[in-house]
Amino acid sequence: MNMSTFNNNDINIFDLSDELLLYIFKKLHTIELLYSLVNVNQRFDRLVLDPFYTHHLDLTVRPLRYYTSPVKTQIFDRIRTQVLPRIHQKLNKITVDPLSMECILGTIYYSELNSLSLVNFQSETLLQHLTAEISDSSSNIDNTKNLPKLKCLTLTSQWYTYFYNDLIFPLLLSIIRNVTTYIDGTQLHNDFLINMPRLNKFIFSIHTYIINDRIEIDLPSRNDILNSFLERGYQQVHSYADEKLTFNRGFCHVYSLPYHFNDFIFMTSGFQGGTFSKVRRLVMLDIRPFENELFQVIAQDFPFPQRLSITNLYSQQNKQHLSTSITFAHLFDFDLARANIDYVVQFLFDKNTSLPCLMHLTVRYETLATVTRGFTNDAAHLTCSKIRCLVVKEPFVRPEKFLSYFSSL
Known part of the structure; x- marks a missing residue:
């Protein structure tokens, strides 16, 4: 696209009204629009990056089918580095295909995103994306400070985690002192709740699953666990726990009532x-x-x-x-x-x-x-x-x- 002239009568595209420019922009694919017109000037940026038009980002690659791979990569790199940082907080929906997905997703946080459309994926490829395990932990969470003003905390996991010591408890401000037994009221208080003096209500459901193939250990009984909460002032608590390991496995569930x-x-x-x-x-x-x-x-x-x-x-x-x-x-x-x-x-x-x-x-x-x-x-x-x-x-x-x-x- 020649940005200097519109036709042979030397009508400059910059002289066109906003309404006419928007009409032209609507005829362009999202990729063409973002790659060609962002950072041309402030007026184009205002029109192209208007939230009304950028709430849905369609990055399917129909316009790119005639380009070589290096050119496609260059286009997506430009969108990733120069466009996404300016609109990521406004995006509600993203549509990607196999090529654009690798370049766009995982590079920035989309705080308002509520819809993700995956187009033209082979079933095997799509399954890999949807079932891949998340292995990278958050690197931008400050888990070293006390939280004296915290009044409400929600932490939910829908499955067991093997990283309680390494990931979760640092976020809860301390380190588990005894990883060979069940989590009880004393441990929660000493390692976690003591750092939140203004916390006036604690609603919880905590599972502990022990796998111990090496040493013999004495597990606390259900009453031991309940008493550990009662001693800390938590009256409405219930629990059930294995008092002996079965196949070197033990389980405990304690929750508030x-x-x-x-x-x-x-x-x-x-x-x-x-x-x-x-x-x-x-x-x-x-x-x-x-x-x-x-x-x-x-x-x-x-x-x-x-x-x-x-x-x-x-x-x-x-x-x-x-x-x-x-x-x-x-x-x-x-x-x-x-x-x-x-x-x-x-x-x-x-x-x-x-x-x-x-x-x-x-x-x-x-x-x-x-x-x-x-x-x-x-x-x-x-x-x-x-x-x-x-x-x-x-x-x-x-x-x-x-x-x-x-x-x-």
């Missing part, structure tokens, strides 16, 4: 009961079996769970099911892909468990075929007939009676 979180994760067979009316997602995981009595307690204590996941490969010891059916009235998403066949029987047989809202089921095909006896077993037919989304990760050939058994698919 009433329970304020939507998720209750890593429930083990040591669960002691309680009231959890706010919980909508329940994750159960253990290396010891979940017995029928535990599910009866859960059905009573968790009245509104919508999602349930069971990870337990160990068979139940007591296979005599309760005389009355257990009901999960609101459960619509159930993951049994990593569950022993006993739990599939427990929940899919309607005489054992009533699941009136269940629509989404994740399960292994071999287990499903066995439990349903090749999709002929009436005991599981009622529950399976309501499933609208069945997730089976391994490939399989649908038998003749499969579709009639899962009639809502």
Whole structure:
């Protein structure tokens, strides 16, 4: 594009009105617009970088298909270094393809971004991007200062972390003194809460998972853990903990009451009961079996769970099911892909468990075929007939009676 003249009558493009310039700009692709017109002059910058036009950044590379790779790289480098620093706080949506993604994402923080569109990705490439592990820790967090005026802190992790000592506790202002036992009230106070003298309310749910293959250790009991919080003035606390290691593993969960979180994760067979009316997602995981009595307690204590996941490969010891059916009235998403066949029987047989809202089921095909006896077993037919989304990760050939058994698919 020649920026000096508009046509043969020597009309200078800089003499055009804002309205006409904006009309012309709308005919250009985002990449052409940003690469060619930013930093031309202040007027062009004001028009091109107006938040009305830059809230959605489309960086798909249709205009670049005739350029060589070095030229494409040069274009994206210019956008990355000269444009993004000026608009990143205004962006609400970004559209990228495989080429632009590598150049644009990960280079700057988009504080207002709420939509990311990925275009023209191969499924394998897209899967790599969406499932890659985050390995770099934050480098710009000052985790060395006291926080005397802090009155509210929220710290949530949806899965176990192996970096409690290296990453999380430095952020909480100290270092764990004893990493071979459960986190208790004394440790939290001495290493963390003591630095927040104005903190007047502490709502928490803390899991400790110990893997110890080397030395014998004495684990604190549930009462020991509760007393450590009571001694520090925290009266409404509940806990359940393994007092002995099983397969060199030990687990403890301690949380404040009433329970304020939507998720209750890593429930083990040591669960002691309680009231959890706010919980909508329940994750159960253990290396010891979940017995029928535990599910009866859960059905009573968790009245509104919508999602349930069971990870337990160990068979139940007591296979005599309760005389009355257990009901999960609101459960619509159930993951049994990593569950022993006993739990599939427990929940899919309607005489054992009533699941009136269940629509989404994740399960292994071999287990499903066995439990349903090749999709002929009436005991599981009622529950399976309501499933609208069945997730089976391994490939399989649908038998003749499969579709009639899962009639809502």
